[in-house]
Every structure is written in C-alpha cells, then in structure tokens.
Amino acid sequence: MILTKTTEYAVRVLIFMAHEERGLFTARYVHERLRIPYKYLTRIMTDLAKQGYLESIRGRAGGFRFQKNLNKITLIKIIEAVEATDGFDKCILGLEDCSDENPCALHFVWEKTKKEFMKNLSNTTLADLVSIEIKKF
C-alpha cells in the first residue's frame, strides 16, 4: 500500500472540492458524491480544518470551504498533514540508518523512484489539478 485509506480520502475530498464550484460543502454531500463512510469523513474534514486547509462553518447552514488559495496547497503538504507515519521517507526494507553512504540492497532503486515521486507531489498544487479534466473522484 502506498497511501493509507485516510490519506486517500483526504486527497480525494480536496481534489473534488477544488473541482466543483460551490460555496460550501457539507460532509453529507461529499459523502454522497464520493461514497466515503460518512462518520469517518467528518473526522477527516474536521481534521483538515484544524490543519488550516479547510475552514469549517458550524450550525444548520454549515459546511466546509477552502481556507487557503488552491495554488498554495501542494499534494505533498496534504499527504504530510494527514499521513500518520513519515510516509515515504524511510528505508524501503525498514532498516535504520539507510543512506547513500550506508545503503541497503534496494536503496538506490527506491531512492530514485521516491525522489521523483516526491518532486511531482511537491510541484503539483490543487490549482494545477483543477485545470485538467477529471472524470472520477
């Protein structure tokens, strides 16, 4: 597994919200559109609000909307905000002190892949993803 379910959900939610013109998104609406378990979803969205990515409005006419500008939110930031572990920045064989100087057997194979992927995640903002056509969330 590359990302945890929680991270998958968080990324999907934010990309979905970035694509749809809408003042406020309730968790129920996002749940219905993305089929993410409702209660679990509310926790994730509340969490994203606490982390400063979303703004939450309470009460009957409440919901969520972006707090930051879309071009300020990179994919890597989202992942880091939600992912429990360090994600990618570990040795792929789980060894301590794995580095270029003291590499494990798979170090260089993985390092190249990891760097390239993380560069992509760092350079891609939600604003970038809005401009491309997406059919599935």
Next chain:
Amino acid sequence: MILTKTTEYAVRVLIFMAHEERGLFTARYVHERLRIPYKYLTRIMTDLAKQGYLESIRGRAGGFRFQKNLNKITLIKIIEAVEATDGFDKCILGLEDCSDENPCALHFVWEKTKKEFMKNLSNTTLADLVSIEIKKF
C-alpha cells in the same frame, strides 16, 4: 508504508541468503543474523518454500536453501508472492478501474514513476544483487 513488514522480511532474508555461501540456512541462524522475530520468520520461510522459492529440509539437520536459480528470481516476483495486497499495482487513490484511459486525478503523477520502479524490480534478480557489495541486511 510502502511494503508490509512481512515483505520487508522476505526480501531481506532472500537477499541475505543469496549473498552468503552456505549449503543450508536454518531459521534460527537467519534470525540471529537478521534479528527478525524467530517464530514469525519461520512462517515466512515456510511460506517461501511453499511458493517454490526455497526448498525446505525437515529434521535435525534441516534448513532452507534456494530451489530456483538466483537469476530466475526477480524482486517483483518475491514481493508479489508475499505481499497480501497487489502492492504497487493499484490506483494510488484506491479507485476501481483506474487506467490511462480512465484515470484518477493523480494517475499520471504516479504512473510514470511507478512503471519505472516496477520495471527496475522486474529486471533485478537476486543474482544481480549478489554482484554488488551490501553491508546491511
């Protein structure tokens, strides 16, 4: 997390065995050298034997040795044999039917990197890893 612990262990064991000239490897010996929990390790090695990667010899002078030629065992095969899930070859957002024709938002961000990585894993055999110096297992 990229690989499960189980897969990490399996890969480490096989790479270790490939590097050391030795007729037979007992689980106890591998445990002492690699510090992988003994009981867990025996399960993994027994499993690798069932999958045809290792041959197991029972009884007092028993142990494990390779069943196939080292240049026939690619890293991708090992991972696929042990990893519960499909490993890398899934949609990074967990969506069904994600493909070049019907891509998710992150499909092309991840796909190119993934393909390259999987190509490396497919082209690298245990025999290849024997020829490089490895200090840690």
Next chain:
DNA sequence: CATAAATACTACACAAAAGTAGTATTTTTA
C-alpha cells in the same frame, strides 16, 4: 531407541488503522 534440533501447524495476543454509534454543541429557520 531416546534425545535433540529442525520444520510445520494451530491458536491466541497485541497494536494500529478503519469504521460505527451516540451525544454535545452550534446555528438557521419555521
């Protein structure tokens, strides 16, 4: 033949991620 030491098997324990349930709080609206 009995013991030792290895693999093989089964069941259970633990921890973390994922998901569910219920309640509290806030705010709109009839």
Next chain:
DNA sequence: TAAAAATACTACTTTTGTGTAGTATTTATG
C-alpha cells in the same frame, strides 16, 4: 422558541498486520 441540520467530540467495534506460545512431525545422532 423549538425543531432541524450542520460540525465537534468521545467511545466503542471491527479488521488486519504483526508477533508470541505451544505442540506436532520429521530426521540425525549419541
């Protein structure tokens, strides 16, 4: 002002990966 509908919070349950324990089976060796 009371009900409705939203977020916020807390606790529990389920699932899965990881790890532990004990026993059965096999085989070499004294």
